[in-house]
Amino acid sequence: MSYSNPSTASFSRQTKAIINLANIKSNYEKINEFAPNSITIAVIKANAYGHGAFEVAKALDGIAPMLSVAFIDEAVKLRQSGITLPILILEGAMREEDIATSIENDFLLMFHHHEQIAWLSAYQTIHGGVLQQFWLGLDTGMHRLGFLPESIDQIIATLNKSTNISEVVLCSHFSSADERENAKTTNQIEKIQDIASKHGCLMSIANSAGILTWPESHMHYNRLGLALYGASPVEQAFLPFDLDPVMSLQSSVIALREVNIGESVGYGETWVAERTSLIATVAIGYADGYPRNAPMDTPTFINGSIAPLAGRVSMDMITIDVTDLAKVEIGDTVELWGSNLSIETIAKHVNAINYELITRVSDRVPRVYSN
Ligand SMILES: *Cc1c(COP(=O)(O)O)cnc(C)c1O
Numbered sequence: 001m002s003y004s005n006p007s008t009a010s011f012s013r014q015t016k017a018i019i020n021l022a023n024i025k026s027n028y029e030k031i032n033e034f035a036p037n038s039i040t041i042a043v044i045k046a047n048a049y050g051h052g053a054f055e056v057a058k059a060l061d062g063i064a065p066m067l068s069v070a071f072i073d074e075a076v077k078l079r080q081s082g083i084t085l086p087i088l089i090l091e092g093a094m095r096e097e098d099i100a101t102s103i104e105n106d107f108l109l110m111f112h113h114h115e116q117i118a119w120l121s122a123y124q125t126i127h128g129g130v131l132q133q134f135w136l137g138l139d140t141g142m143h144r145l146g147f148l149p150e151s152i153d154q155i156i157a158t159l160n161k162s163t164n165i166s167e168v169v170l171c172s173h174f175s176s177a178d179e180r181e182n183a184k185t186t187n188q189i190e191k192i193q194d195i196a197s198k199h200g201c202l203m204s205i206a207n208s209a210g211i212l213t214w215p216e217s218h219m220h221y222n223r224l225g226l227a228l229y230g231a232s233p234v235e236q237a238f239l240p241f242d243l244d245p246v247m248s249l250q251s252s253v254i255a256l257r258e259v260n261i262g263e264s265v266g267y268g269e270t271w272v273a274e275r276t277s278l279i280a281t282v283a284i285g286y287a288d289g290y291p292r293n294a295p296m297d298t299p300t301f302i303n304g305s306i307a308p309l310a311g312r313v314s315m316d317m318i319t320i321d322v323t324d325l326a327k328v329e330i331g332d333t334v335e336l337w338g339s340n341l342s343i344e345t346i347a348k349h350v351n352a353i354n355y356e357l358i359t360r361v362s363d364r365v366p367r368v369y370s371n
Pocket of ligand 1: 043090207208225233
């Protein structure tokens with residue numbers, strides 16, 4: 001008995017996520033121009049928010065000067081596939097050997113607790129060398145990672161004494177930058193500015209919502225995640241310009257049937273025909289990342305029209321009510337979200353955020369790239 005890798009060359013099922021790499025580039029360029037005095041880091045953690053980290057990194061080569069991921073394993077994979085840009089590791093070293101891995105691979109580590117600094121110091125005691133850039137996590141109010149403002153004097157003193165570093169980037173993260181009226185954001189900006197000016201550090205605080213709606217948060221480095229993928233971190237009316245949607249999640253009709261008045265569709269008989277209805281069964285379900293909690297009125301886009309879900313989302317299928325459509329046939333393409341049906345619309349219907357929907361498209365869905 002011998003085994004070989006399964007082929008992925010052809011797909012029997014039409015379900016796919018089409019990723020428009022040209023729109024990734026145009027989003028990056030528009031957003032980067034909007035923050036002309038900052039270096040815009042492309043955040044490609046979580047497989048580039050579900051879009052494919054390697055392909056997105058490759059598309060941004062020569063456009064973005066720096067990438068960022070959450071943890072070191074994500075960065076190692078990118079290096080192994082030939083990506084050479086510097087990569088910032090947002091959660092920093094999780095164990096002592098991550099320091100050596102980072103220095104060997106040109107990863108920039110966030111430092112947010114004392115043990116990580118002790119690991120760096122121990123590494124430099126043995127191997128010497130100067131760390132070009134030290135990202136110092138500052139907790140300005142998110143209370144998730146980072147050192148508190150009042151401990152920074154002492155941290156900097158420790159760094160000067162026990163490590164060899166040429167540059168410190170003070171880095172913090174917004175808790176509420178998507179809320180226009182929330183004074184917390186201004187307060188966080190003031191905190192980081194105070195400390196950075198005292199110690200002469202570079203600074204970074206803006207995420208997508210900060211970059212797009214709080215220009216005063218633009219600093220030496222901005223960290224661009226969600227908006228790179230054409231999804232909006234704020235109410236779309238507050239965006240300074242339109243973003244180009246990148247992912248189109250598509251499937252196709254695999255069955256059509258007429259359902260009589262009083263008959264139900266799907267698990268639990270939650271949808272019952274109130275008229276003679278035409279139901280299309282579509283080959284995508286919660287195992288693909290389509291949310292199982294999507295209620296009956298959740299829209300799908302088919303043949304230029306909107307058609308609502310009918311009945312519960314199954315593991316591999318959904319059923320939609322296409323009674324009002326002029327024409328539907330087996331094999332017709334259905335868009336679940338994309339350029340015809342915004343991810344924000346779907347997120348509202350299913351009580352999720354756009355971040356969650358794009359990152360949860362499962363491995364079973366092939367990503368197909370267009371330029
Ligand atoms: C994910 C992340 C970002 C990017 O945030 P978006 O809202 O997606 O732009 C920036 N900074 C940190 C620390 C993050 O974890």
